Amino acid sequence: MEEPRFESPAAIGHAVIISSSSREAALHTARSLAMAAVCLRGHDVPCGVCRGCRKAASGSHPDIIPVVRPTDKNGNPRRELTVDQVRELAADAQVLPNEAERKVYIIEEAELMNLNAQNAALKLLEEPPATVVFLLCAVNPGLLLETVRSRCLMMTVAGGNEAADEESLKLADGFLTALRSGDRIRLYRWLSKNELSKTDQTAAFIDAALDRTVDMLCGRASPGKLTPEQQMQLHRLLLQCSDYLKANVNPKHIFSLLASGIPE
Numbered sequence: 229m230e231e232p233r234f235e236s237p238a239a240i241g242h243a244v245i246i247s248s249s250s251r252e253a254a255l256h257t258a259r260s261l262a263m264a265a266v267c268l269r270g271h272d273v274p275c276g277v278c279r280g281c282r283k284a285a286s287g288s289h290p291d292i293i294p295v296v297r298p299t300d301k302n303g304n305p306r307r308e309l310t311v312d313q314v315r316e317l318a319a320d321a322q323v324l325p326n327e328a329e330r331k332v333y334i335i336e337e338a339e340l341m342n343l344n345a346q347n348a349a350l351k352l353l354e355e356p357p358a359t360v361v362f363l364l365c366a367v368n369p370g371l372l373l374e375t376v377r378s379r380c381l382m383m384t385v386a387g388g389n390e391a392a393d394e395e396s397l398k399l400a401d402g403f404l405t406a407l408r409s410g411d412r413i414r415l416y417r418w419l420s421k422n423e424l425s426k427t428d429q430t431a432a433f434i435d436a437a438l439d440r441t442v443d444m445l446c447g448r449a450s451p452g453k454l455t456p457e458q459q460m461q462l463h464r465l466l467l468q469c470s471d472y473l474k475a476n477v478n479p480k481h482i483f484s485l486l487a488s489g490i491p492e
């Protein structure tokens with residue numbers, strides 16, 4: 229049987245909100261997704277050596293377009309992203325990519341779009357051209373209109389200063405290895421053997437697993453037997469666990485949720 233291929237970022241659709249407490253971490257993820265989108269080899273992970281990947285890494289790929297705040301006459305960035313910028317982007321999005329199969333727009337501070345800009349963006353998100361991907365980085369995604377958010381996939385990335393400790397990363401890797409094997413018995417065994425009882429440890433493990441899942445979605449790590457759809461389900465499940473832990477749900481329940489909620 230053929231290994232399922234990770235067709236990044238077709239799997240993630242046309243628009244993703246990358247939310248993080250760290251602007252840098254969100255941008256880093258956006259750039260990885262963009263690289264995967266323009267890689268000419270189209271493997272599980274960006275190959276890192278093709279012309280597409282090299283240009284993406286050096287920031288010179290013509291189909292990866294950063295969208296940043298305009299500057300005033302003194303060169304200082306203005307407070308907002310404007311409707312004119314979004315209209316310009318919309319016009320540009322109708323033009324086919326130069327080299328890659330897709331054009332990727334990285335909106336670096338998406339929540340700084342003012343209301344008019346967001347409404348213009350909404351129109352674009354309702355009927356996106358087939359050859360574009362919009363990556364909306366946001367430190368405060370709550371500032372985006374609900375209608376905009378509902379059109380996008382939400383991806384949450386840990387901030388740089390919340391880097392996972394070694395123990396949590398080891399656990400996350402063990403969990404994902406069991407999961408990627410596609411063997412449910414192996415997964416149940418792993419979960420019962422490694423069940424944690426402390427909320428803070430469980431939260432650190434879930435955060436580390438979220439990080440690793442984002443790595444898979446970005447093409448930075450192999451997804452094993454997980455289809456793109458399953459990776460997204462996993463990402464949603466882990467976010468749910470993270471929310472439950474914040475609401476003081478017992479870690480025991482978190483582990484049974486992981487056991488029952490893993491996509492087939």
Ligand SMILES: [Zn+2]
Pocket residue numbers: 266267268269270274275276277278279280281282
């Ligand atoms: Zn490549």
